[in-house]
Amino acid sequence: MPEVAPMLIVCAEEARVEVELVGGLLACSSCRGTLGPWGHARVRVVRCAAGDRSLRPRRARCRGCAGTHVLLPDLVLLRRRDEVAVIGVAIEAKVRGEGHRPIADRLGVPRDTVRGWLRRFGADSEAIRAYFTRWAFALDAEIGAVLPAGSVFADALEAVAVAVRAWVLRFGAGPVWRVAGLLSGGVLLCNTSCPFPPVR
Numbered sequence: 001m002p003e004v005a006p007m008l009i010v011c012a013e014e015a016r017v018e019v020e021l022v023g024g025l026l027a028c029s030s031c032r033g034t035l036g037p038w039g040h041a042r043v044r045v046v047r048c049a050a051g052d053r054s055l056r057p058r059r060a061r062c063r064g065c066a067g068t069h070v071l072l073p074d075l076v077l078l079r080r081r082d083e084v085a086v087i088g089v090a091i092e093a094k095v096r097g098e099g100h101r102p103i104a105d106r107l108g109v110p111r112d113t114v115r116g117w118l119r120r121f122g123a124d125s126e127a128i129r130a131y132f133t134r135w136a137f138a139l140d141a142e143i144g145a146v147l148p149a150g151s152v153f154a155d156a157l158e159a160v161a162v163a164v165r166a167w168v169l170r171f172g173a174g175p176v177w178r179v180a181g182l183l184s185g186g187v188l189l190c191n192t193s194c195p196f197p198p199v200r
């Protein structure tokens with residue numbers, strides 16, 4: 001059996017993904033070969049700011065290496081139930097000094113869930129800062145130094161912001177946290193057994 005390759009992040013618009021997949025426009029993250037349709041992954045419910053949304057991610061198979069991929073919509077992160085934009089709001093609020101309880105109450109998300117996000121982001125801060133700084137430089141070699149923001153946690157958020165800005169300047173406007181999730185290969189806030197994919 002071919003190895004199951006890491007997630008591939010795609011647009012959350014199912015119709016667009018279908019067109020790209022059937023049209024052979026999506027590339028394998030392992031060998032850059034062309035991906036073709038290969039059924040669906042299980043249905044998952046994503047808690048979005050606008051209410052619950054049911055998603056059935058597409059699966060794809062590479063015509064080159066025969067590896068299979070789940071096409072994770074850019075709306076979500078691997079192993080997280082909530083929309084990445086909602087998680088991002090919590091991270092930004094924490095950097096502004098807010099605690100997990102008021103953040104959770106404002107977002108209508110269980111307090112333990114928000115505490116889990118913030119703890120994971122805090123625990124991975126150094127790796128997140130280093131990874132997104134590499135992305136920022138890969139996207140814009142002329143970029144200045146990422147300035148210290150006052151704490152390891154805030155520095156990590158600053159590096160995310162700088163990398164996303166560099167991406168937007170190069171590829172056009174996009175929702176900040178979706179771009180951040182995309183750059184992380186969907187594993188932002190995943191556990192340490194899911195390393196970030198290489199920066200291209």
Ligand SMILES: [Zn+2]
Nearest residue numbers: 028031062065
């Ligand atoms: Zn492949």
